[in-house]
Every structure is written in structure tokens, then in C-alpha cells.
Amino acid sequence: MQKITPFHVAVPVHNLDECRTFYRDVLGCEEGRSAEQWVDFNFFGHQFVIHYKPKSEEEDAHTNPVDGKNVPVPHYGVVLPWETFQTFSKDLIEKGIDFVIEPYIRFKGEPGEQATMFFLDPAGNALEFKAFKNMGQLFAK
Template sequence: MSNRFHLAIEAGKLSNTVKFYTDVLGCQLDMSEEGKWQDVDFWGNELTLHQSKPRNSDSLERHRHSVDMGDVIVPHLGIHLPLEEYQRVKASVASSVGFVDKPYIRFEDTDYQQETFFVEDPNFNVLEIKSMVKPRD
């Protein structure tokens, strides 16, 4: 378990958000405290979903920062996935909740070329899912 990244986020209604991470993204569950928090195996990292007051989309203030290929939502959390896993998650998101920002290619024809998309969980936490053409170890 060394070098695992841990992040705790507000989940709103825990049962709804847990279903997103398991049913849409395909993550596995780990430790929990009933009705309070749930650890999710976020591809080898520990994401802790905390029960909280659900956010309302009407009250959200989205900030976008200009980067190489457009404007990305900040803050967000993300993961680099092997291409096969990325394609599976992309298809699942497309057929269920949809994208905040549709898949696109960044840094084309460089060592950093990647396909990436942005999605949000039921409590409006934004995730960037990407796959690198030349993964770094």
C-alpha cells in the first residue's frame, strides 16, 4: 500500500454517488462506515466518499482554466488508464451519465499524446479520465 494516493471528497447522498463509482466507472469498494463514508479503490488509489449535503447544480460556480486544447474545469481529479480500461470506462460514461467535456486528443504527435474526457459524479465532483499513447512508468 505504499505510495497510494488518498483523497476525501464530499459525496452528497452517499448511496447515489457510490453507485456512480461502482456501476458507471467500475470501481471496487473497500472500507466504510455505514451512512458516513465509503472508500473506493480508484484504480489503486484510495478515494473516500463522505456523506454530505448534496450540491445543487443551480448553485454551482464552475471555473475553467485555459490550457493547450481549450478550457478545463478546475478543480478536478483524474486518473491515467491503460487504453483498454479507458475505452471501457468511456463507453460506460457515454451510455449512462454522459460527458461534461467529450473525449478529445491532446498533445497530438508528441510523447504526451493522450485522449481525455471529463465527467461529473452525482455530487458534481469533476473527474478527468485519460489514456496516454506512451504511458510513463
């Protein structure tokens, strides 16, 4: 299997301080460089940046059906090792995260079976975390 290269993603937030606290204290991401308008985080080994953007008119939330659930679009996240997902999801439940889709097993018994969960950050950005017992199933058809 090919070595995984860390990705970089930047997301807009209208409340930099609240989101900084969320990613650092709730999700446990180590804070990196920052300036008045942005903050870098180590997002499970990837570079994740929140950038201040003034709040605009609310867009209607969009979802697509996947495995009988309404998945928010757009969303971002990472694929975690199975045990890390289990520990992380339990920690989020204990912290009272309001899930859009609570942790569950998607595509049970099918190719690509995975654990997944969705929730929003304080700026309304949708996050998905998932895990495969067999990482070889990541792109299974």
C-alpha cells in the same frame, strides 16, 4: 521509471447513496469499508473515499482553457493504460454519461499527447480520466 504508489483522496458528496451507486455500478469501482458518513472504493488501484457533506450554496463553476477546451477546476482522476481508457470510455458512452469534455486526443502530435475525458459525479465533482500511448510522455515538456 519509479514504481507508482497508490494515492488516497477524499471528496465531499451531499448524496452518499447516489454517489455510492455511481462509483460502484457506473464506474465499476469495488466498494471497500464504509460507515454511515463515508464509503471507500478501489479507484483503479487507489484509495478513494466519498464523505458526506451537507450541500452548501452553489459555487460558480470555474474552468481553465487547455488545448481549446474549458477544463473544470478542481478535478481529480487517474491515468489509465491506453487500451483500458479506450474500453472504459466506450463503456461510459454506452451508459449515457453526460460528458463535460467528451473523449478525445489532446495535444495531438505534441509532447504529452494523450486521450482524455471529463464528466461529473452526481455530487458535481469533476473527474478526468486520461491515457498516454507512451507512458514516458506523462511528464514530457
